[in-house]
Amino acid sequence: MADRPRPYLALLRGQASAQASYRISFAIDLGTNVVATMLDVLTVLVLFRVTKALGGFTLREAMVMVGLTAFAFAAADLMVGNIERVKLYVNTGRLDAVLVRPLGVLPQLLLMDIPIRKAARSVFGATVLAVALASAGIDWTAARVGLVAFALAGGVLFFGSIFVATASVAFWWIESGEIGNAFTYGGREFTTYPINIYSGWFRRVFAYGLGFGFVAYYPALALLGRTDPLGLPGWVGYAAPGVSIVVAAVAAAVWRVGVRHYRSTGS
Amino acid sequence: MGSVNATTPPSTHRNIVPAFRTFAAITGSGFRRYSTYRQATVAGAFTNTVFGFLRTYVLLAVAAGTATGLAGGYDREQLATFVWAGQGLLAVVALWGSTELADRIRTGDVASDLLRPVHPVTMYLAADLGRAWHAVLTRFVPPVLTGLLFFDVYLPRQWFTGPLFVVSAALAVMLCFACRYLVNSVAYWLTDIRGPMLAWLVGSGVLGGLFFPLRFLPEQFMVALWVATPFPSMLQTPLDVLVERDPPALRCGIVALQAMWVMLLLACCAVVQRRAERRLVIQGG
Numbered sequence: 415m416a417d418r419p420r421p422y423l424a425l426l427r428g429q430a431s432a433q434a435s436y437r438i439s440f441a442i443d444l445g446t447n448v449v450a451t452m453l454d455v456l457t458v459l460v461l462f463r464v465t466k467a468l469g470g471f472t473l474r475e476a477m478v479m480v481g482l483t484a485f486a487f488a489a490a491d492l493m494v495g496n497i498e499r500v501k502l503y504v505n506t507g508r509l510d511a512v513l514v515r516p517l518g519v520l521p522q523l524l525l526m527d528i529p530i531r532k533a534a535r536s537v538f539g540a541t542v543l544a545v546a547l548a549s550a551g552i553d554w555t556a557a558r559v560g561l562v563a564f565a566l567a568g569g570v571l572f573f574g575s576i577f578v579a580t581a582s583v584a585f586w587w588i589e590s591g592e593i594g595n596a597f598t599y600g601g602r603e604f605t606t607y608p609i610n611i612y613s614g615w616f617r618r619v620f621a622y623g624l625g626f627g628f629v630a631y632y633p634a635l636a637l638l639g640r641t642d643p644l645g646l647p648g649w650v651g652y653a654a655p656g657v658s659i660v661v662a663a664v665a666a667a668v669w670r671v672g673v674r675h676y677r678s679t680g681s
Numbered sequence: 682m683g684s685v686n687a688t689t690p691p692s693t694h695r696n697i698v699p700a701f702r703t704f705a706a707i708t709g710s711g712f713r714r715y716s717t718y719r720q721a722t723v724a725g726a727f728t729n730t731v732f733g734f735l736r737t738y739v740l741l742a743v744a745a746g747t748a749t750g751l752a753g754g755y756d757r758e759q760l761a762t763f764v765w766a767g768q769g770l771l772a773v774v775a776l777w778g779s780t781e782l783a784d785r786i787r788t789g790d791v792a793s794d795l796l797r798p799v800h801p802v803t804m805y806l807a808a809d810l811g812r813a814w815h816a817v818l819t820r821f822v823p824p825v826l827t828g829l830l831f832f833d834v835y836l837p838r839q840w841f842t843g844p845l846f847v848v849s850a851a852l853a854v855m856l857c858f859a860c861r862y863l864v865n866s867v868a869y870w871l872t873d874i875r876g877p878m879l880a881w882l883v884g885s886g887v888l889g890g891l892f893f894p895l896r897f898l899p900e901q902f903m904v905a906l907w908v909a910t911p912f913p914s915m916l917q918t919p920l921d922v923l924v925e926r927d928p929p930a931l932r933c934g935i936v937a938l939q940a941m942w943v944m945l946l947l948a949c950c951a952v953v954q955r956r957a958e959r960r961l962v963i964q965g966g
Binding site: 429433436438439440441442443444445446447449450453456458460461463465466467468469536563587589590592595597600603604607611612613616627 | 704718719725728732741746753877887898933945
């Protein structure tokens with residue numbers, strides 16, 4: 415059992431050398447990733463150039479939600495984002511090769527890409543969050559410090575579960591294409607902004623039905639000491655990250671059923 | 682439509698009709714090809730629609746937070762039209778098109794494209810127009826109808842807006858095709874185009890006006906972007922034409938600018954293709 419991580423390390427090394435052998439492409443890839451990370455935040459800044467407030471929140475307040483989302487999404491993407499490729503593997507039947515190896519399916523898929531560029535995104539997300547927390551004028555208490563850690567862990571788990579659950583769709587729906595993006599990248603977009611700007615059934619489905627409202631919005635309200643314009647009590651903010659445990663359990667179940675359901679392409 | 686590879690002599694007959702028929706046949710095949718990807722079409726339309734809701738709410742909140750109720754000179758209805766038509770147009774121009782050509786270059790399959798008696802740029806353009814027409818029916822209509830159903834949208838008031846939008850959208854399709862062709866062609870030199878492709882995905886989205894209307898940016902920067910890069914001409918221009926953001930003369934002006942970019946970049950494609958074929962021979966591939 416002592417050498418269990420070794421095959422995984424070999425996979426990772428193989429990937430790294432394969433990608434780094436195309437040096438110019440790799441360099442552009444790294445550079446663009448840094449820019450891409452900043453774009454989400456830049457978009458928010460551009461919007462606040464035009465307006466003074468979004469849904470009654472100032473830039474400093476909104477940045478707490480932006481920072482929580484940016485870090486949680488980037489860290490989840492770093493750990494499990496590669497699972498998006500499962501649709502490619504199912505589509506081409508290459509998942510067979512993954513299944514016959516005496517290794518876990520999930521870890522193998524996750525090691526099909528090297529994590530340096532995604533690590534850079536997480537670092538940037540953490541920086542944005544730190545700046546946002548420092549400049550939002552938060553009245554720090556022990557409970558709030560704990561909430562930051564809880565919210566980050568919950569957010570990472572939440573987005574990670576969304577990645578796994580949406581990727582599993584490919585087992586049933588071979589050409590699922592972009593449908594997962596609606597919930598992964600769409601979910602990130604949703605949690606970046608205060609949820610009171612959305613309305614009607616759309617907000618109910620995304621914020622409460624799927625639980626995206628509990629990733630950044632409610633924890634941010636509790637950190638900022640603001641009451642919810644939508645009327646939920648204050649303690650919800652402190653409990654919100656717990657929702658991700660439920661989501662993770664559902665995602666794990668869907669993934670297991672999906673892998674069992676997999677049939678090769680038959681070609 | 683002359684041949685370009687070393688194995689076939691240049692075509693001698695000057696009759697345009699066969700060339701036109703070939704073009705139409707390839708366009709038809711492009712349409713038919715995409716009409717077989719039914720699940721992916723539904724999935725794509727669904728995702729565009731979800732993003733339509735997200736972006737509309739965000740931009741409406743931006744407009745609600747300003748003193749005048751206008752954001753970047755657009756009123757609430759214009760913003761809704763901008764977002765929903767943009768979500769549809771995104772698929773029509775295929776801003777995030779496939780890396781098919783690059784994959785064919787990497788694997789060497791592109792050699793069979795070069796043996797055909799049609800110029801590769803012409804052939805790929807024809808197929809892409811077929812794909813775009815399929816997208817108009819399956820990917821443009823659903824988000825636009827959703828927008829109409831759930832939001833107060835701006836409907837064009839001047840008669841010439843319709844035709845001008847069609848021209849502008851068609852130019853945007855060709856322009857976006859040319860850009861993707863150039864990005865894919867990088868594979869002749871680098872083999873792997875992961876980096877350039879990502880740069881294109883990121884750049885085209887934000888500089889094209891997908892994430893926010895470019896009018897939100899500082900005026901001088903926006904004008905420079907519009908004149909000096911092809912990106913705004915791929916989404917922002919047709920959308921601004923549709924929501925009648927500017928006086929008629931300026932709208933015609935930005936469409937003319939689009940036409941200029943189309944000619945310039947298609948010419949670039951032809952030049953790059955010629956150089957790439959020499960490169961391919963040198964590689965011995």
